[in-house]
Amino acid sequence: MRILLLSRYERMGQSSRLRTLQYIPYLKDHGVRTETASLFDDSYLAALNAGKARNPVTILHAYLNRLRLAPVLRRYDIIWLEKELFPWIPFVFEKRLLNGAPPIVMDIDDADFHHYDLSGNPMIRILMSSKIAGLMNLSALVTAGNNYLASYARKSGARAVEELPTVVDLARYPITGRNSGAEGTVTIGWIGSPTTAPYLNTIAPALRDLAHENSVRLVLVGSGDMAIDGVKPEIYPWTEDSEVDMVSSFDIGIMPLAKTPWELGKCGYKIIQYMACSKPVVASAFGANLSIIKNGQEGFLADGIEDWRRALRQLIRDPGLRLRMGASGRRLVEQRYCTGITAPRLLNLFRNIHSSN
Template sequence: MKALMLTRYERSGASSRLRLIQYAGPLGLQGMSSSLQPFFDDNYLRRLYSGSPTLATTLVAYARRAGQLIRAGHADIMWLEKEALPWLPWALECAMLPRVVPLVVDYDDAVFHRYDLHPSAAVRRLLGRKLDRLMASASLVTAGNCYLADRAKMAGAQQVEIVPTVVDLTAYTLRPDTFSASGPTIGWIGTPSTWTEYMAPKLPLLTQAAEAAGGRIAAVGAGRAAAAYPLLDNLPWTEESEVMRIHEMDIGIMPLTDTPWARGKCGYKLIQYMACGIPVIASPVGVNAEIVEHGVNGLLASSDAEWAEALQTLLRDANLRARMGEAGRRKVERDYSLQVWGPRVAQMLRDVASTGKSR
């Protein structure tokens, strides 16, 4: 059986790597082959994060995807990340999608809000229900949390399964039990856009807490969005070094604002921290409140006062950090690992392919 993975990005794109690409190994163990065909290449993503995407690279991406769809009929199942043709209307995408191949669509973000909550009335009118129609046409929709799954059900999807974003436990090892003479580190991992929206407003509070504890703040992946700030270490992200960077943290954080877009997030950075045995502090928005068991594997905080208290609690108590970190690791092993979800996802795809249902 052959699965065609139509991703948004190559491995450098976190959502593509984690939601589809990392399942190639588990699919292979189940006797299934997979073919990766991204919309954008890594060159586009580098340009995007550097603030210099070009029209030419975007047009090349659309031409590439058109060719992929034309040749997709050879696959036994088509596994699509989010949508096939971003920013193009449903009528065109529907016409391009092969009708003879069962379709599975995956969502780990509330990307439908990019259209239905767009400030332009024209965009809302043309694209506002596009992804609902795509979900309704699919044989299976996999969603990273309940918020996304509920949208798929309301759209009339035939079958909806919640599949969390998971880590490979062979790569995400426990943090070494080493002593740091420099004091505890408050850590965050993400992208420039999420830094600007969620972390930058918290910097004064975080700096005050770190300074009082004789510690520092580590930001991994924020790039140029993270301006020079007292006690802030702005560190580059690479796939090869991300676990090492998390091992250097003592507390992992995930602040969010309660918005429709944030409710669609899948809490992956929390799962990364917990997999390494790091206690967490998070805003109780969306799936965060399910991943974090308050007082067990981390702390939930809404207001600035609650954030300050949570930071102070964990910064001053290394034993509590260790206990919460151990509890977090156990939860990841049980609920958020590729070792658990790989066979499950492979079976979902096999079941869809075996029904032979086409669009």
């Protein structure tokens, strides 16, 4: 079986790395040849994360490179598409390009359709609001990162939809024996990107109060430079090589969210990373978080500042609770949220599509 993967980014892009690229070695071991053609390279994403403006020349060059793939699409058995071919280009152009192409497996792990259907620009809404739904309808299969995205795909008329969570490779997350129950300063940690870091401001009052009450440090990985009123965080860059060690250094992992339709498309990967490192979690009681965490078991779901204060205070003051919740979270990842579970599922999905064509 020969697959052409049309990913959005290279390995620096979290969605591309976790939703598609991390499965390629497993697929290869089982006789599937995957060739990758990313739309943007790591230098483009690094520039965005550094706060630089999007470069129109770079974008045009990337789009032309992808357009040149049109004549070779038929050489493959399956087209594995991350989200869309060309962001901000109307569906009619992508439909024409994909006409006569092999079966498409479309993967989505964000509510990208809300960039279009909830845009403040009426022309974008007119031209683009049904684009993602149209691509889903064209696809032989849509793999969705959570139930909200899967429901959208079904309502769009997708022929087949599978909910496939964003997961970790446990080979990269060994149980280290680091003691989250140790006495002394407690580390509250967050990992993400500059685009998700502003969510931390939604819980700034709780973080500020707890920092004044307790011996607490706040560690941010991948946020870029940012200020949180009344708190002085320690900020570290994200790298793929260091992320597991950084999360392992936390005592508590946090995932605040805003409450908008966009956040309903978030797949809770931070939570899964924390749990893979045996860390208790405090997360906003919203979206996919509700389906991952059982409140009081792997961590706490917080709805409002007082909930955040209460949950973090309880974990800060109870090392034993941190250990028990961390162990529970690790077991959950081993049972549901690792490539050992999802990779065989994905392989079978590809085989079924291939055999039916």
